[in-house]
Amino acid sequence: MDQIRRPHEGVRSAQGRGAIGETKYPGTAASAAKRTEATRREELEAVKAPAERPAPSAFQSILFQNPEKYPAAETAGEPDCFGDLNLDQTMASLTSGRDEYELLGYFHTSLTDVDDIAYRHEIMRDLEGPALASRIRSFAESMAAMRKHLVQAQKLHYRLQQESWFLTAVDTYCGCVAELSEFLSQGGVKSRGMQAFAAFLVDYVASPRFQELRNKVRTLNDDLATVHYCVFLVGDGFRVHRYRDETDYSAEVEEAFAKFRQGNAKDYRSKLNDWIEMNHVEEKILEFVSQLWPEIFGRLAQFFQSEWGVFPDGKIVTFDRQVQFYLAYAEHMRRMEKVGLSFSYPVVSAKDKSVRAMDAFDIALAAKLAADGGRVVSNDFELSGKERILVVSGPNQGGKTTFSRTFGQMHCLASLGLPVPGRETRLFLFGTIFTHFEREEDITNLRGKLQDDLVRVHEILSRATPRSIVIMNEIFTSTTLQDATFLSEKVMDRIMKLDLICVWVTFIHELSRLGEKTVSMVSTVDPANPDKRTYKVVRKEASGRSYAMSIAEKYGLTEERLKERIGK
Numbered sequence: 001m002d003q004i005r006r007p008h009e010g011v012r013s014a015q016g017r018g019a020i021g022e023t024k025y026p027g028t029a030a031s032a033a034k035r036t037e038a039t040r041r042e043e044l045e046a047v048k049a050p051a052e053r054p055a056p057s058a059f060q061s062i063l064f065q066n067p068e069k070y071p072a073a074e075t076a077g078e079p080d081c082f083g084d085l086n087l088d089q090t091m092a093s094l095t096s097g098r099d100e101y102e103l104l105g106y107f108h109t110s111l112t113d114v115d116d117i118a119y120r121h122e123i124m125r126d127l128e129g130p131a132l133a134s135r136i137r138s139f140a141e142s143m144a145a146m147r148k149h150l151v152q153a154q155k156l157h158y159r160l161q162q163e164s165w166f167l168t169a170v171d172t173y174c175g176c177v178a179e180l181s182e183f184l185s186q187g188g189v190k191s192r193g194m195q196a197f198a199a200f201l202v203d204y205v206a207s208p209r210f211q212e213l214r215n216k217v218r219t220l221n222d223d224l225a226t227v228h229y230c231v232f233l234v235g236d237g238f239r240v241h242r243y244r245d246e247t248d249y250s251a252e253v254e255e256a257f258a259k260f261r262q263g264n265a266k267d268y269r270s271k272l273n274d275w276i277e278m279n280h281v282e283e284k285i286l287e288f289v290s291q292l293w294p295e296i297f298g299r300l301a302q303f304f305q306s307e308w309g310v311f312p313d314g315k316i317v318t319f320d321r322q323v324q325f326y327l328a329y330a331e332h333m334r335r336m337e338k339v340g341l342s343f344s345y346p347v348v349s350a351k352d353k354s355v356r357a358m359d360a361f362d363i364a365l366a367a368k369l370a371a372d373g374g375r376v377v378s379n380d381f382e383l384s385g386k387e388r389i390l391v392v393s394g395p396n397q398g399g400k401t402t403f404s405r406t407f408g409q410m411h412c413l414a415s416l417g418l419p420v421p422g423r424e425t426r427l428f429l430f431g432t433i434f435t436h437f438e439r440e441e442d443i444t445n446l447r448g449k450l451q452d453d454l455v456r457v458h459e460i461l462s463r464a465t466p467r468s469i470v471i472m473n474e475i476f477t478s479t480t481l482q483d484a485t486f487l488s489e490k491v492m493d494r495i496m497k498l499d500l501i502c503v504w505v506t507f508i509h510e511l512s513r514l515g516e517k518t519v520s521m522v523s524t525v526d527p528a529n530p531d532k533r534t535y536k537v538v539r540k541e542a543s544g545r546s547y548a549m550s551i552a553e554k555y556g557l558t559e560e561r562l563k564e565r566i567g568k
Contacts, residue, residue, distance in 0.1 A: 059200035059315060062193050063106060063322045065119050070112075073105025082108075084435035084471070085408045086364035093367055094328045100144070101324045110415035114350055114429060120326075120417025121345050122191030127326050132194075135183050136323055142176035143320045146312070152276065158283050160290060160297070163304040167220060173312050174214045181205045197319060204313060213311065216303055223296045229289050238281075240288035329418050332367070336421070339370050341378070346414045346425035350467075353428050353501055356382045360422035362406045363413070377535040378422065379403055387519050389495065389502040391512035393542045398523030399535035400505045401437075401473055407503045408433055408471050428501055431467035434460040438474055449478035454487075461494050470495060472504045484508060492518075509542035 061067045082088045095103045111117050127133050149169035156162045184198035204210055228243035278286070290297040333343050342359055359378040366376040377399065381390060390407070392400045410420045414427040436456055447455065453475050464470060472491075476484035485508050495502050496517050504511060512520035520542045526532040 059196040061322060062123065062197060062319050063120070063325060065116055065192075069116075070109055073102065073109065076105040076108040078104075078108050079110075079412070079433070081408060081412070081433040081435045081471075084437040084473075085405050085412065085433075086362070087409055087412055089364045090332075090367065090409075094332050098324055098328055100147075101321045103321075103325055103328060106322070106325050107416065110412070111417055112429075114348055117348050117414070117417040117429070119191070119193055121419075123193045124326055124330070124345075124417075124419060126189050126191045126194050127330060129188070132183075132189065133327070133330070135180060137327065139176050139180045140320060140324065140327070142172050143317075146172045146176075156277070158278055158286075159301070160283075160286050161278060163300050166304050166308065167217065167300065170213065170307060170311060171217045171221065174210070174217055177201065177210075177312075177316060178205055178214070200315065204316070213307070220296075220300055220303060224300070227289065227293055227296065229292065231285055238285070240285055240292070242292055333419065336363075336366050336370050339373070339375050341366060341370075341375070341421065342423050343419040343421055344423050344425050346410070346420050346427045348414050348427055348429050350429040353388065353499075354382075354384045354426060355428055355501065356384075356424065356426045357410060357420075357422040358424045360406050360410060360420075360425070362402045363409055363421045364405070365402060366421065379406065379537045380539075381407065381521070381537075382539070383501065383519065386516050388499060388517040389492070389504060390519050390521050391509075391542070392503065392505045392521045392523070392537060393507065393509045393512065394523030394537070395525060395533070398525065398533045399537055400523050402535070403521070403523070403537040404471050404473055404503045404505050408435065408469070411469055428469070430469045430501070431465055432463070433469045433471065434464060435471045436460060436473065436475055437471075438477070450476065453478070457491055461491070461498075464495075464498055464500055466499045468498070468500045470500060470502045472502065472506070474505055474507070477507070481508070485510065489514065512542050 064070055078088060078091075082091070091104060091107045094107065095101075111120075127136070146169045149165050149172065153162045153165040153169065156165065181198070181201035181204070184194070185202050189195055189198060229240055230243050230246060232239045232241070337343070341361060358380050360381065361376045361378040369376050379399075381403075383390065392403055394400060406421070410422065410425065411427050411430055411433060413420045414425075415429060420427070436453075439452075457472075457475065460470060475491075476487050479487075488506065488508055488511055492504070492511055492514055496515060499517075509520070512518050519539065521537050521539050522542050523537045524534045526534055
């Protein structure tokens, strides 16, 4: 029965735009620009709190082995270090276009157990398979369509139209769940998370509850497809009766005049608006139709009343939301891999503080450059044995700050169970990352630059533990070299006693020689052109003179050249 005009296929119908639905729903190109944050939240609220039923398997979450160990995503705030590390930009890019899933909380929640990280690594590896990733994306699209149908059903004021949109929502849900279950049951997934979800789906689809739901939908759709009717205009009114094989005169007219056709004729038929809402005439027509088939429409009403607010299953809704965490990051990686950058699954340890990475890069900077066809410069770093502190020095604008951000970004991403930018990576599962990057003076706190640095550093050291990572970027720049050196050595001494991992960007190269825990790294310039930065940061001793000497050599101002020029 097409004149119910539900959001899917139908049979022959009378002319007119009255219907219980149609092939368009919120989210098409025409309406996408008008959707607001409130609308997206409304779509989620339609299915966010379904009635829970006992789970037929041990599956809990595709993100967390033990969800009770971690705070709810809605309560997870952005870590303090994200702004300094530019990870706030990365997370905004990752979640762009996925606002309805509210993913930011998941990207703000670091894992605290190495095996929880391995759990996510396994799932990410499964999703590297194009067949599984494609199937999951198709499932997500169907679930999104289901939510839109539910929201539309809530907004409609005419009961029969509500019931039909709801029926389509349930039909869409049953179809995509059954298809995904069939795909996953064929094997091919190796991760604990995907295997547990596959087992859950098999049990759920085979359950009497799901089978009954699906059978009701099929029966109602089949019965509604048999509803054919005619509308006769009588004066200023109309009459509705069952279709009785009346002649289709439009076909006869077309056939009679076919011999006069010369080329493609202009289509003079009136174009009717495809409004979702029905007017009062259309509603009355449908009311008469429902009276002609009271048994079918009675069962449709009963289905709506019994299932509204009960479906869909909570675990399936949660999976649909959480799996977007992996898909979003995978898409982000692919954009950078297209320009030749590499990602790897890091070896993560909560005990061993040895860290290593080859060809590591700033993921936020790389995304910006990749959008313009550029490519970020990658760097290597390593701490082994008793080494804990990377002291980075060198000329200004040489990539030192970017290097320090890269180090912090990689550890944050590793703690989320995600591949990190670089090769052959080994990272530490930290407790907290503390960052100290230069900020503009705040006139409201009545503190000068040096005092502000001291207050912030004191706060970091009072909270830091041996499991912390500290990233210092150009502190104490507002005082004399002598005072800056004195203060820096005191801070460095405290950091070394805590035995924590640290990256310290500084102009005081002597800090790199304070003990066996420090490692010197230097940003380099082009030997042939000292004005040109390479943005490569290499492990070598900082003399404090190398950059000045390269400038002197370029302009012939070394002692030897000067003596040659004055003839001595």
